[in-house]
Amino acid sequence: MMKEIKELPATAGSSFPTKNQYPVMSKKILILSQSYLESTTDQVCQWMDYLKIPYRRLNGEDFFRFQQLSDLPDNTATAVVWYRRKIAHFPAEFSLKQPDFNSQYTLKRFLVDEFNGLHSFLFHSIDAQKWLNDPLSEKNLNKLQVLQLARRLNIPTPFTEVVTTKTKIMALLEQYPALIVKPLSECILLEDNERRAYKMLTSTIEQKSLGAVPETFFPSLVQERIVKKFEIRTFYLDGVCYSMAIFSQNNRKTTDDFRNYDNHRPNRTVPYKLPADLEHKLDQLMKILRFRTGSIDLMVDMQGNYHFLEINPEGQFGMVSHPCNYYLEKKFARLLHQSVLHEKEIHQQPENKENASPATVFSEAE
Amino acid sequence: MSLLCDLQMRRFYHLPNDTAEVLLFLQQYSIDECIAHYGEDNREAITGYVDFFVSRELGFIDDRILPELTAMELTWDRFADITNVVIEYQETIDYSGPFFRELLDQHLEGLEIRFYQPVALPELRELLALFSDSTLRHIKLVLPYERSLNIATLDELVKKNQRVKSLLLHSSPEEKLEKIFSDSVPVYYFTGEINSCMACGEIRPNHFTVNTELFTESLRFNSCLNRKLSIDQEGYIKNCPSMRENYGHIADTSLQEVLDNKTFNRYSHIRKDDITVCKDCEFRHVCTDCRAYIEDPQDIYSKPLKCGYNPYTNKWEEWAQHPMKQAAIEWYGMAEIIK
Numbered sequence: 001m002m003k004e005i006k007e008l009p010a011t012a013g014s015s016f017p018t019k020n021q022y023p024v025m026s027k028k029i030l031i032l033s034q035s036y037l038e039s040t041t042d043q044v045c046q047w048m049d050y051l052k053i054p055y056r057r058l059n060g061e062d063f064f065r066f067q068q069l070s071d072l073p074d075n076t077a078t079a080v081v082w083y084r085r086k087i088a089h090f091p092a093e094f095s096l097k098q099p100d101f102n103s104q105y106t107l108k109r110f111l112v113d114e115f116n117g118l119h120s121f122l123f124h125s126i127d128a129q130k131w132l133n134d135p136l137s138e139k140n141l142n143k144l145q146v147l148q149l150a151r152r153l154n155i156p157t158p159f160t161e162v163v164t165t166k167t168k169i170m171a172l173l174e175q176y177p178a179l180i181v182k183p184l185s186e187c188i189l190l191e192d193n194e195r196r197a198y199k200m201l202t203s204t205i206e207q208k209s210l211g212a213v214p215e216t217f218f219p220s221l222v223q224e225r226i227v228k229k230f231e232i233r234t235f236y237l238d239g240v241c242y243s244m245a246i247f248s249q250n251n252r253k254t255t256d257d258f259r260n261y262d263n264h265r266p267n268r269t270v271p272y273k274l275p276a277d278l279e280h281k282l283d284q285l286m287k288i289l290r291f292r293t294g295s296i297d298l299m300v301d302m303q304g305n306y307h308f309l310e311i312n313p314e315g316q317f318g319m320v321s322h323p324c325n326y327y328l329e330k331k332f333a334r335l336l337h338q339s340v341l342h343e344k345e346i347h348q349q350p351e352n353k354e355n356a357s358p359a360t361v362f363s364e365a366e
Numbered sequence: 367m368s369l370l371c372d373l374q375m376r377r378f379y380h381l382p383n384d385t386a387e388v389l390l391f392l393q394q395y396s397i398d399e400c401i402a403h404y405g406e407d408n409r410e411a412i413t414g415y416v417d418f419f420v421s422r423e424l425g426f427i428d429d430r431i432l433p434e435l436t437a438m439e440l441t442w443d444r445f446a447d448i449t450n451v452v453i454e455y456q457e458t459i460d461y462s463g464p465f466f467r468e469l470l471d472q473h474l475e476g477l478e479i480r481f482y483q484p485v486a487l488p489e490l491r492e493l494l495a496l497f498s499d500s501t502l503r504h505i506k507l508v509l510p511y512e513r514s515l516n517i518a519t520l521d522e523l524v525k526k527n528q529r530v531k532s533l534l535l536h537s538s539p540e541e542k543l544e545k546i547f548s549d550s551v552p553v554y555y556f557t558g559e560i561n562s563c564m565a566c567g568e569i570r571p572n573h574f575t576v577n578t579e580l581f582t583e584s585l586r587f588n589s590c591l592n593r594k595l596s597i598d599q600e601g602y603i604k605n606c607p608s609m610r611e612n613y614g615h616i617a618d619t620s621l622q623e624v625l626d627n628k629t630f631n632r633y634s635h636i637r638k639d640d641i642t643v644c645k646d647c648e649f650r651h652v653c654t655d656c657r658a659y660i661e662d663p664q665d666i667y668s669k670p671l672k673c674g675y676n677p678y679t680n681k682w683e684e685w686a687q688h689p690m691k692q693a694a695i696e697w698y699g700m701a702e703i704i705k
Contacts, residue, residue: 046445046473048443049471050446050447051445247426266374269374270374271436271437271439272435273434304430322578323374324579325438
């Protein structure tokens, strides 16, 4: 199902300048983000300013101002990294001069890959244990693997299958009254020629909608449809679960997917406390994946059973923090600060000689 | 009466105390138990209340009480020692000095700039440019109406200074509301004249604001003056332009000195729960309060002078006519202003 959404003006939101008020040597906390539409990062930074915690915020836009590789933050100057965002849009001067339908996708994809080639160098040049979330685990996160891990930890998950034929769908509909189909990867946004944007959402397959299903199709992820009492969005922060119940069932529009927002009747979102046993299992799951922060999606069915859906490690937590008055931005600032103090303790031990400085890797090529 | 505040949807419901009592009872008991407790005679009333709560999406009916739906913590905190600033603009004052720069490092939430006299457009632009590199979130402009400040000019101004989120044009020929910048910024045209801070401090239901931030702040702090700062027409630093005492001049005072001054913070801890009459008022945690103009100028714990609400009778009256208020009106010398 695709839903038309309003296009955001390119200048929406206010820009948050990259601050350089601290001397280079004391920049121990590194925040990777972007300069626009990033209220979550902005607020964490504002808390750190207020609490007088030094940090360096590196926006994706800043990569366009670097002159050489050694301008990138290096391992020795960094104690902890929070990777929140890369960049939403490249600076306007790097947009295609003459959009051409046949080549623009390839060209845009190429620029994205080029940018990522530079950006993800940090994943390698800065020690993995310094990242709040293991960057490679985050980059390679696989929905099916996460569900499999969850099942192994006895976290209840909805029946999940990847299918390619209508016959299989029909067989599954014998067992489950309805299925949902959603991407194995991530939902995408599409734009038509009038620059109207459409976003992909989860949709339902039932007996009556079978007519629209072709005999064979691209491998697709289906799950049993859970008739939900409400949804739960948990923000996991270093071992603690901050949960929020989302009541969207009343609004027909949002029955399948609460992201299909109804701006006139917003969903009711209130604080929620998961059972201790489930919190413990989710903690184990996050630890196995080497994530110290992230969003976890769950559902509660009409009988009150929990169903784990997925993890978004770079999840944005403002939408949980504000309605529930959790002050997660402040807690996050504190976590970054503690991580620096912790790193200092480690560094009092003799340094590992094998950790060559990343800049030397390139010295021969110059 | 009681007040039910929907902090998320930013609405409040003025309820009879009986309804509030039933609602509180339902926190721990089922609807049937509630009816058993209050008696069959009240069945219709109770189910009526429940239907009302459900229809407003304030609750839903389930077959058990869900202890997992925990109460929200009502804590309040903010990443700035000063959150809101009011400036009474005066063209002879330099707003780019060190005091100002310190203030802008505060991650301010809001700034209101009041112009009692007409201001030239280039001057206004220059002033607004001072904030373009700050993390200040919104600016409210209070300006005297002038024909040259037409909608196109204002639209252009806001487009260039997107922190300007609302405008009030006083001394206007008519009362009206226009929207500029793709309908996102309101321009209020107000026929009254705003030529001094004495126009401030009115308590009116349409000023009541319901949201988590203000509600939780008012539980612990003064909703009018906590973490607020003002610079008056002469450049003196105050809690609010209407207060008499000042904490130095912006030309020779540092923000830190003001913040460290105990008397500057002395109003911050006066909660609505500490104020005479207000402490019994159902609107106390959605109210704007006012500590500058109070019923008894000698008692800082007395009710705002410009509030006409009586929480014991639930009636709004014209405060300016009230016989009990005349002495204070005289004391503040505002008899002329409120005519």
